Amino acid sequence: MRSLLIRKVEQWEIYDRMSGHGIYADTDKKFLPTERYDWTLLTEIELFKNAVKGCKRVLDIGCGTGHPSLYLTKDVGSIIGIDKSEKMIEIAKNKLSRSGAVNTSFEVGDAENLRFRKGSFDAIILCGSLATFSDQEKALREIKRVLKMNGKITCIELNWLYRSTHERHFQGEGNFVLTQEDSITYRYVCRSTYPHKETDYRCIISPKSVLGKKLLSNSQFRKRKTLTTEMDIEQVKPFCDEIEYDEQVQFDPQTIARLFAENGFTDINVEGYGIVYDLLTNADLVGEMASRMKEVCKAEINISRFLDPTKTEMLFLTCNPDSTASNEKSQESKEL
Numbered sequence: 409m410r411s412l413l414i415r416k417v418e419q420w421e422i423y424d425r426m427s428g429h430g431i432y433a434d435t436d437k438k439f440l441p442t443e444r445y446d447w448t449l450l451t452e453i454e455l456f457k458n459a460v461k462g463c464k465r466v467l468d469i470g471c472g473t474g475h476p477s478l479y480l481t482k483d484v485g486s487i488i489g490i491d492k493s494e495k496m497i498e499i500a501k502n503k504l505s506r507s508g509a510v511n512t513s514f515e516v517g518d519a520e521n522l523r524f525r526k527g528s529f530d531a532i533i534l535c536g537s538l539a540t541f542s543d544q545e546k547a548l549r550e551i552k553r554v555l556k557m558n559g560k561i562t563c564i565e566l567n568w569l570y571r572s573t574h575e576r577h578f579q580g581e582g583n584f585v586l587t588q589e590d591s592i593t594y595r596y597v598c599r600s601t602y603p604h605k606e607t608d609y610r611c612i613i614s615p616k617s618v619l620g621k622k623l624l625s626n627s628q629f630r631k632r633k634t635l636t637t638e639m640d641i642e643q644v645k646p647f648c649d650e651i652e653y654d655e656q657v658q659f660d661p662q663t664i665a666r667l668f669a670e671n672g673f674t675d676i677n678v679e680g681y682g683i684v685y686d687l688l689t690n691a692d693l694v695g696e697m698a699s700r701m702k703e704v705c706k707a708e709i710n711i712s713r714f715l716d717p718t719k720t721e722m723l724f725l726t727c728n729p730d731s732t733a734s735n736e737k738s739q740e741s742k743e744l
């Protein structure tokens with residue numbers, strides 16, 4: 409009987425593979441004002457700057473290739489960036505050596521098992537990393553442990569509510585690709601709304617299976633080498649030799665606030681941002697504003713205070729450890 413190999417990959421492994429590509433490449437990023445993503449990155453830096461300015465010791469968990477640590481060096485006493493991906497850290501270190509900052513360092517580390525002592529940091533930054541941690545609750549307990557009692561945590565995440573209404577193919581769409589003679593892969597991204605979970609499947613179709621034979625005898629598929637389908641993963645699974653997948657639990661304003669509250673944090677404030685770009689696009693003002701990036705980002709931050717975070721693309725959360733809560737979970741974690 410044919411055996412099917414199924415493997416779950418952790419998010420940090422995916423980032424390890426991605427390092428060296430796109431925004432995770434070893435480049436000294438010069439923000440390109442016409443690209444939507446750069447715009448968001450600049451706004452993020454401004455938001456973090458406002459939040460951690462003047463803090464003595466800052467920890468950036470899931471720092472990737474150094475964003476945003478490398479942009480905050482002049483605003484804080486010192487900053488350490490950690491990431492579970494060795495390759496991401498290698499790139500961050502290369503960028504750091506070119507930057508000349510002396511109060512910053514990068515090292516490999518695990519959010520769920522931090523090497524630091526209790527109360528080591530004045531502020532902790534999570535820039536898009538919380539959703540990628542395998543055990544988010546464990547990471548938050550560790551964060552609470554290493555944060556000073558009057559310390560601050562700041563966190564940026566994608567807003568699931570925005571994604572669910574604005575992304576094409578939100579419910580999932582599959583794609584067969586003919587990679588070489590008689591080798592077919594199948595990619596299927598599947599999203600569930602409650603809980604907000606995204607699962608990304610990458611499969612190898614058996615060329616000898618009924619589906620494999622059917623695809624290989626399809627002249628259009630052979631010509632175009634790609635075929636979009638509504639078949640979901642369960643329908644394709646019986647024809648696979650191998651399946652690799654990764655999972656991410658994501659947030660909306662309520663679920664992210666609840667996660668922090670349940671893990672010993674208080675004064676939780678969630679703001680939305682990232683929507684100004686849409687407004688500018690609709691008003692056909694992107695070109696004009698491109699030359700005035702700094703003002704645009706500042707305006708975006710100011711406007712965000714008035715936006716309903718259920719309608720924005722990104723979420724910015726700040727909170728403090730709750731010194732009054734007798735949080736059993738955090739007491740279980742190591743004291744030193």
Ligand SMILES: C[S@@+](CC[C@H](N)C(=O)[O-])C[C@H]1O[C@@H](n2cnc3c(N)ncnc32)[C@H](O)[C@@H]1O
Pocket residue numbers: 419420421423424469470471472473474475476490491492493496517518519520534535536537540541542
């Ligand atoms: C979305 S990326 C964000 C990277 C960077 N902060 C940025 O904004 O470009 C998430 C990062 O979290 C890292 N990560 C995932 N799980 C981790 C863990 N348990 N401990 C430390 N880093 C982790 C990944 O390797 C990845 O580099």
